[in-house]
Amino acid sequence: MDLTAATAPDTSGTLDEALERLHAFGPERGGWLSNHAPMAVEALVRHGQAPGVHRWLDHYRAKLEDMPDRVAEVTPSSWPEALGDPRRMADWTAYFVRETAGRPWREVLAEWWPRLLPGIAAGATHPVIRVGHSVRTLLDAEENAPRVTELAHALGYWAARHQPLPSLSALAPAADAAAALDAVVPVPEQSGGIRDRLGQLTAFPAWPEQPVAGPEAARARLTELVRAATHRYATYGYGEPIMLVHAATAPNAVLRTLPALPRELWAPSLDAAWAASAAVTAAYSPARPADPAPVPAGLSPEEVFARAAAHGDDHTIKFTDTALDIGDATALAAALRSVELNPPAL
Known part of the structure; x- marks a missing residue:
């Protein structure tokens, strides 16, 4: 990152x-x-x-x-x-x-x-x-x-x-994290809360396509997932602006924890992070993307975060924190989209 x-x-x-x-x-x-x-x-x-x-x-x-x-x-x-x-x-x-x-x-x-x-x-x-x-x-x-x-x-x-997900089968494999998130099938009934929605999960796309080759490969794939989920918010976040931030912030929490864990736990951590991100995506993602969020012109990461802080919403602050971990223009655009979509708290 x-x-x-x-x-x-x-x-x-x-x-x-x-x-x-x-x-x-x-x-x-x-x-x-x-x-x-x-x-x-x-x-x-x-x-x-x-x-x-x-x-x-x-x-x-x-x-x-x-x-x-x-x-x-x-x-x-x-x-x-x-x-x-x-x-x-x-x-x-x-x-x-x-x-x-x-x-x-x-x-x-x-x-x-x-x-x-x-x-x-x-x-x-x-x-x-x-x-x-x-x-x-x-x-x-x-x-x-x-x-x-x-x-x-x-x-x-x-x-x-502690809440395990239902037993899930594997759909067709996806080439990368962005494609895997795009291939997640929305749950059929989206009128209830997250516990009702998670209970409807049946299958996720297979990702990564092959088992990771070691701890460093697991960390690389996890970084890829956080980036893909953060970028995706820029066009899909409008579907449920608060809940969809977790598709990025949950796997990023796992990524932040890896250095404190024994390396043999990194690969299973990747699997769990993918399950969490896919579950949130299935529960709340809309069927179609919105127009791409504009890329911020001339705004530094610090200025983007200052906007989130002034906005005051806790989810917006945490998502922008994750977007700054990614640091590229699309991630910053996604952060600004969260400022736009979520109700201000201050």
């Missing part, structure tokens, strides 16, 4: 302050809507918007709910029965807080990543996205308590909402 927009580790302390504020709250609101604040503030700080983070959080505060009550302790022997039980949200969070306090966070992540990966569609892919933002901070900067605790909250959310 180009990583055109220069970023630097946060030295202001703003991100850690924001995370400490947020860890008093639960990962959801209204029964199933995700708390996007930890992900959005990480992106804002990373792209030079730290001075406005607490103002953004003050505005977002009305959407936050307290952590739900605990039910029973999750233990090394009882976790299978608690996996995928959203009533155990606080139990899972407490479990991972204990685990990351007692062991290196990389060790905990490596143990749980293959257990959680089959449920990558959990919470409309928000848990894995939150893990990706968290791991990025831990890889880029000092491993301090707020950032390790954030990983614990993200993993706890994923475990509580």
Whole structure:
């Protein structure tokens, strides 16, 4: 990826302050809507918007709910029965807080990543996205308590909402990621929420055409997928502007996590990321593309992100963060399309 927009580790302390504020709250609101604040503030700080983070959080505060009550302790022997039980949200969070306090966070992540990966569609892919933002901070900067605790909250959310996709058959193979996304068949009934839509999935195009030859090939194909999904938003995002950002941000979260994982987990991570991106595409993509989004003339990546930050919508901020990872003109055009399509929050 180009990583055109220069970023630097946060030295202001703003991100850690924001995370400490947020860890008093639960990962959801209204029964199933995700708390996007930890992900959005990480992106804002990373792209030079730290001075406005607490103002953004003050505005977002009305959407936050307290952590739900605990039910029973999750233990090394009882976790299978608690996996995928959203009533155990606080139990899972407490479990991972204990685990990351007692062991290196990389060790905990490596143990749980293959257990959680089959449920990558959990919470409309928000848990894995939150893990990706968290791991990025831990890889880029000092491993301090707020950032390790954030990983614990993200993993706890994923475990509580763990949701495997239905058993799927393979359609004809696709030559590249863009062609594979184009060949995804929309679910027949698109009037319900994402859980209803994911339950209708039956088959995905086979991609990559051949098994990847090793970890580096898996990372290259995953990078290709993130680029293709980001570019696709520029013409298909209008179908469901909020939900379709996850076709790009979910696989990018996996890509961001790879450096923290044992290399033998990279190929299965690619498979899960493709399943997540294809699932969101099948659930929400319209049948026909819109006219291509105009390529921004003379706008730097930093200026594009500043527009997303001023817009204030959490999904727009996170998608633009992913678009800046790609860094090319089509990705920036897709980011601007998300600013245009999603309702502003500030």
